[in-house]
Amino acid sequence: MLPVYFGQNDIIHTVTGSPSGRHKADVVIEDYQGKYNFATSPFPALDSVYLSGVGYRFNLRNLFHNFSGFNLPVPSNSQLLPEAVKGNIVKVKVRVQSVGTIALYENISNVFAILNGGMSESDFAKLGNLFFDIWSQVKGPFLTWQPKTKRVEIQSPEHLYWLQNIVNAEIAITIRYTINRLTFNGVGYVNATTVIDKTLAVKAYEMACIPVRPEIVRQLDSNIDPISIRNITVQVIYAATNYLSEIRDFKVFDTSKGSGSPFSMAANSDTPIYLKILNSFGVWDTLRLYGKLKMSTETERYTVSYERRMSLLDVEGFDLLEANTGSLDQDWLRYMKQLLYARKIYHLTPTGNRELILETKKLPTFETNVGDENATFEFRYVEQNSNYSNL
Structure with missing residues (x-):
């Protein structure tokens, strides 16, 4: 199998034995609908860092972060059977060329795979890019x-x-x-x-x-x-x-005989709220929050003054959500760090998925080995409103 690396951690590509001078690296995707080659690569060329006795080094970290091929859609709530999906991982090659030399040097790497995810820096320091070679094969x-x-x-x-x-x-x-x-x-x-x-x-x-x-x-x-x-x-x-x-x-x-559907939007409801969050592997986790919910709206008015009279130009508003996790054990409380690092969050509602931005920046400090605790998170819905309606 090809090596698999996390795209959001360091991916060091080293070239040795090349002539001295400036070098650049081009990256091409090998298997994304077959539409890319080195001439049409969607990525900018990378400049090298020369280390004496080591060679020319290039770091591919975050190069693929905004590549559209990594867009893994939120799975449909109507999906009832397992499916094979593609996205979030691509095969790539790296081409290194000398710049400004008479004799052009070129080196093209073997194919390897990049997954749009990452590990914490402390865990990456322990395991590096061996997660998929060692940890995932064993665990x-x-x-x-x-x-x-x-x-x-x-x-x-x-x-x-x-x-x-x-x-x-x-x-x-x-x-x-x-x-x-x-x-x-x-x-x-x-x-x-x-x-x-x-x-x-x-x-x-x-x-x-x-x-x-x-x-x-x-x-x-x-x-x-x-x-x-x-x-x-x-x-x-x-x-x-x-x-x-x-x-x-x-x-x-x-819960069907209790306080109602888990999709309930009632304020201060004991029914769960369901979120889909893009986790550190670049795929979707489901997170349900069982505690109290509060919905509110925040508006901002834009005005202009003319001849000592103030006129209203526009009103913009955002819906806000405050949700408590409900009682969680220590393992789930530790997992809540994932929510802080999630790059995409969606609230699953009866009318569709509404994207959220997490406003909370810090987890509460929890005592260890003291039983269950809870945490409250504040979110802002991304859509901006200028009017009110109530269908």
């Missing part, structure tokens, strides 16, 4: 830093992502759902377990986007009532006995 993680056990509801818009960097070819993987549920045996309710396997063809460097919410079970097995489900575990398997991923456990709670 088999899904592309999320969320704790492995998660509370969900029947309607929860949950998705997992798994990167196929195992074999440099298309393979048929098995998504294994293990369903634990209550069933009536004529006398009372007893626990029952059902294993459902769904096969999916995934090419090298594609991702399996795996929906997890209990509603999908009816699509996989019409005999199972989602209301009866107590928990679902998910794992990726190949050829029946090769376990390619970790196991994720989703504990199911039924």
Whole structure:
């Protein structure tokens, strides 16, 4: 398999044995719809840094950050079966050329892969660009830093992502759902377990986007009532006995008979608010907040003065959201750092996804090993309003 690097951490490309002088590097995408070559590369040329005894070094960090090929759309809430998706990862080559010399020097690298994500600087210092060579091969993680056990509801818009960097070819993987549920045996309710396997063809460097919410079970097995489900575990398997991923456990709670739909917008509601956040792997996490919600509006008036009279030119307003997480254990409180670093956040509403900007800049200070705590976050909706309506 090709090396896979995080695009938001250092990617050092070094060239040795070239003539002295100025060098530049061009980067080309090898596999994005086949429309790029070195002459039409969408990236600016990079200047080298020469280190004596080492060679000419180029850092590709953040070069791909705004490349449109990395746009991985928010998964549809109507997706009921696993899908192979492309985006967020591309194959590239680097061409290094000497500048201003009579004898042109040129070096073209082997192909490698860039994933639009990153690690904290402290973790990157420990593991460097070996995450996908060592950690992911041994641990088999899904592309999320969320704790492995998660509370969900029947309607929860949950998705997992798994990167196929195992074999440099298309393979048929098995998504294994293990369903634990209550069933009536004529006398009372007893626990029952059902294993459902769904096969999916995934090419090298594609991702399996795996929906997890209990509603999908009816699509996989019409005999199972989602209301009866107590928990679902998910794992990726190949050829029946090769376990390619970790196991994720989703504990199911039924809120349909409680305070209403989890999409409820009622202020101070105890029902959850669902967010999709672009995590540090560059894919989408689902985050639900169970605490109190407050909605407000902030406006700004633009005026002009003429002959000692003030006139109103325009009014602009933004909707604001304040949401509390509800009670969280220590693992989930640590994960809330991910929300602070998320570059995209969407609020899932009955009428569509509304983009948010996080206004909160700091997590509260939590005491360790003292049980569950909570945190409050403030958001601003990105759309700007100049009028009011109420459909």
